[in-house]
Amino acid sequence: MIKNLNQLKRTLRPGTRLVVTDHCRPGCVGELREVTLANTQGFYTKILNPPAPRINAANEGRGSVMWWGAASTWSFEDGVCSSYMNQTKTAETLIMAFRVLDKEAA
Numbered sequence: 001m002i003k004n005l006n007q008l009k010r011t012l013r014p015g016t017r018l019v020v021t022d023h024c025r026p027g028c029v030g031e032l033r034e035v036t037l038a039n040t041q042g043f044y045t046k047i048l049n050p051p052a053p054r055i056n057a058a059n060e061g062r063g064s065v066m067w068w069g070a071a072s073t074w075s076f077e078d079g080v081c082s083s084y085m086n087q088t089k090t091a092e093t094l095i096m097a098f099r100v101l102d103k104e105a106a
Contacts, residue, residue: 001079002100005071008081011100012038018045021080022097033063033098042067066096 002008012018016035020028033045046056046063056063066083075082075089082089082097 002081003076005068005074008074008076008100009038009068012043014038017048017101018098019101020096020098022082022094024095028096036062040068 002011012035014035014037018033018035020031020033023029023031031047032049034048035043035045037044042065044059044062044065059065069083072087073084073089075084080097080099083095084090085093085095
């Protein structure tokens with residue numbers, strides 16, 4: 001189970017799958033995504049279920065990007081990784097919450 005931002009950065013590699021559990025745009029909840037690139041600034045994901053050709057083609061085909069930001073803007077509870085706009089960590093400041101899937105579940 002991921003407990004901090006450093007562990008998350010080590011875990012997210014190309015091919016890693018995650019499921020969105022909460023999002024600032026409610027229509028994104030439940031999406032299955034796959035990491036296409038992770039670097040020191042953030043990570044890129046493509047939407048697998050349902051596929052979203054317009055979003056998946058963004059950023060030169062890498063998909064949508066999520067910046068790491070400061071560790072203080074993240075929370076890790078019960079296997080859910082949540083990123084917020086600031087340290088307030090409320091539903092109004094949530095960017096995205098997701099669960100990294102085990103290789104067997106993906």
